[in-house]
Amino acid sequence: MGIIERIKEIEAEMARTQKNKATEYHLGQLKAKIAKLRTQLLEPPKGASGGGEGFEVTKYGHGRVALIGFPSVGKSTLLTMLTGTHSEAASYEFTTLTCIPGVIHYNDTKIQLLDLPGIIEGASEGKGRGRQVIAVAKSSDLVLMVLDASKSEGHRQILTKELEAVGLRLNKKPPQIYFKKKKTGGISFNTTAPLTHIDEKLCYQILHEYKIHNAEILFRENATVDDFIDVIEGNRKYIKCVYVYNKIDVVGIDDVDRLARQPNSIVISCNLKASYNIITLKRSIFRSARKSNAENYNSLNLDRLLARMWDEMALVRVYSKPQGQQPDFDEPFVLSSDRGGCTVEDFCNHVHRTLVKDMKYALVWGTSARHNPQNCGLSQHLEDEDVVQVVKKKERDEGGRGRFKSHSNAPARIADREKKAPLKQ
Numbered sequence: 180m181g182i183i184e185r186i187k188e189i190e191a192e193m194a195r196t197q198k199n200k201a202t203e204y205h206l207g208q209l210k211a212k213i214a215k216l217r218t219q220l221l222e223p224p225k226g227a228s229g230g231g232e233g234f235e236v237t238k239y240g241h242g243r244v245a246l247i248g249f250p251s252v253g254k255s256t257l258l259t260m261l262t263g264t265h266s267e268a269a270s271y272e273f274t275t276l277t278c279i280p281g282v283i284h285y286n287d288t289k290i291q292l293l294d295l296p297g298i299i300e301g302a303s304e305g306k307g308r309g310r311q312v313i314a315v316a317k318s319s320d321l322v323l324m325v326l327d328a329s330k331s332e333g334h335r336q337i338l339t340k341e342l343e344a345v346g347l348r349l350n351k352k353p354p355q356i357y358f359k360k361k362k363t364g365g366i367s368f369n370t371t372a373p374l375t376h377i378d379e380k381l382c383y384q385i386l387h388e389y390k391i392h393n394a395e396i397l398f399r400e401n402a403t404v405d406d407f408i409d410v411i412e413g414n415r416k417y418i419k420c421v422y423v424y425n426k427i428d429v430v431g432i433d434d435v436d437r438l439a440r441q442p443n444s445i446v447i448s449c450n451l452k453a454s455y456n457i458i459t460l461k462r463s464i465f466r467s468a469r470k471s472n473a474e475n476y477n478s479l480n481l482d483r484l485l486a487r488m489w490d491e492m493a494l495v496r497v498y499s500k501p502q503g504q505q506p507d508f509d510e511p512f513v514l515s516s517d518r519g520g521c522t523v524e525d526f527c528n529h530v531h532r533t534l535v536k537d538m539k540y541a542l543v544w545g546t547s548a549r550h551n552p553q554n555c556g557l558s559q560h561l562e563d564e565d566v567v568q569v570v571k572k573k574e575r576d577e578g579g580r581g582r583f584k585s586h587s588n589a590p591a592r593i594a595d596r597e598k599k600a601p602l603k604q
């Protein structure tokens with residue numbers, strides 16, 4: 180029997196089994212069995228080199244965003260609109276057969292957007308190009324799950340399940356469980372939070388399934404069986420996802436309103452050929468009613484989609500101020516707390532590999548500073564639009580000059596932000 184059939188069989192057994200106190204141990208064990216089989220499924224077949232061509236696209240810019248969705252929901256149309264890179268769009272399914280990269284220029288940063296072939300139910304088991312598409316999603320900092328507002332709402336769950344089946348976890352935090360395999364000593368089990376979904380015995384049973392007999396476990400939150408299995412498997416990828424409902428030009432106002440209120444969701448239309456009245460009505464619901472970028476794109480709400488994407492990526496722009504000079508506000512150093520981190524040390528490493536060694540201290544202007552400028556060490560945490568001057572050993576700083584001249588609008592944004600949230604002294 181193949182791995183997929185075995186998974187299906189266990190799933191069927193789980194569906195047959197009533198959920199109660201008496202069966203919870205058995206169900207937990209079955210969950211662990213499925214998780215193990217899914218991991219096996221992800222391993223490339225022995226002897227084969229890779230198992231099918233992947234989409235090799237070089238990372239570019241300050242972050243990567245993948246467009247994932249069923250066929251013909253408008254992924255390629257969206258890529259073309261947001262990046263200017265043409266990706267073939269047509270009314271038939273599977274128009275796109277490979278990965279097409281484009282670049283979004285936003286807030287002085289560059290974000291790589293990837294158009295991908297449509298995926299269908301069963302993608303995680305290798306249907307269509309599902310596995311390759313999901314592999315690209317895994318390599319991204321953010322997934323935009325594109326959905327057709329006029330189609331079944333079940334599509335969102337189906338796709339989420341497909342992504343979860345291969346170890347992606349959307350909009351979730353890693354479980355607060357400490358787990359360490361040991362060579363000897365048996366199992367040490369501790370909790371700092373009351374557990375209502377799992378108990379010690381069930382943990383032992385799951386560990387037994389994995390043939391783990393020596394380990395240290397500490398539950399720091401009321402985690403579930405699935406959380407525990409995720410921690411044991413250890414190969415999960417926690418990734419943010421925004422659900423993008425496209426084609427709202429073809430659905431009624433009530434549907435638009437309801438979809439817009441779903442968690443982590445945004446509604447858009449790449450196509451404004453619908454009647455003017457509907458569009459003005461719909462615009463009045465959303466703030467993009469004003470003449471905005473969306474108008475230039477001849478589409479609805481794309482400016483808010485971009486702003487949302489930017490927020491989710493949580494990029495931190497840091498402007499470097501050379502001694503005795505103005506900062507260059509057109510060329511931020513872009514840090515990310517997901518990748519690397521956002522401290523003065525991370526900033527230094529971005530600028531030059533020897534800078535950490537040469538630094539005496541740093542002067543920091545911005546929201547992360549208690550006063551402007553603040554004298555900081557390497558561990559100082561930086562925030563978006565901070566200005567940093569690294570004072571090297573054998574160099575004198577020039578003291579607190581607060582304002583910067585520039586042609587860029589970053590200083591205005593910084594001043595604006597200070598007005599809204601005055602800096603603490």
Ligand SMILES: Nc1nc2c(ncn2[C@@H]2O[C@H](COP(=O)(O)OP(=O)(O)OP(=O)(O)O)[C@@H](O)[C@H]2O)c(=O)[nH]1
Binds near residue numbers: 250256268296
């Ligand atoms: N009404 C309407 N049609 C749209 C919208 N966006 C895209 N379309 C149309 O939907 C069809 C499919 O668009 P594509 O961009 O090819 O969709 P896709 O998701 O890339 O499709 P595959 O590559 O086949 O997976 C095209 O005919 C588009 O013109 C929209 O906002 N509203």
Ligand SMILES: [K+]
Binds near residue numbers: 251270271273274275
């Ligand atoms: K299509």
Ligand SMILES: [Mg+2]
Binds near residue numbers: 254255256294
């Ligand atoms: Mg396409």
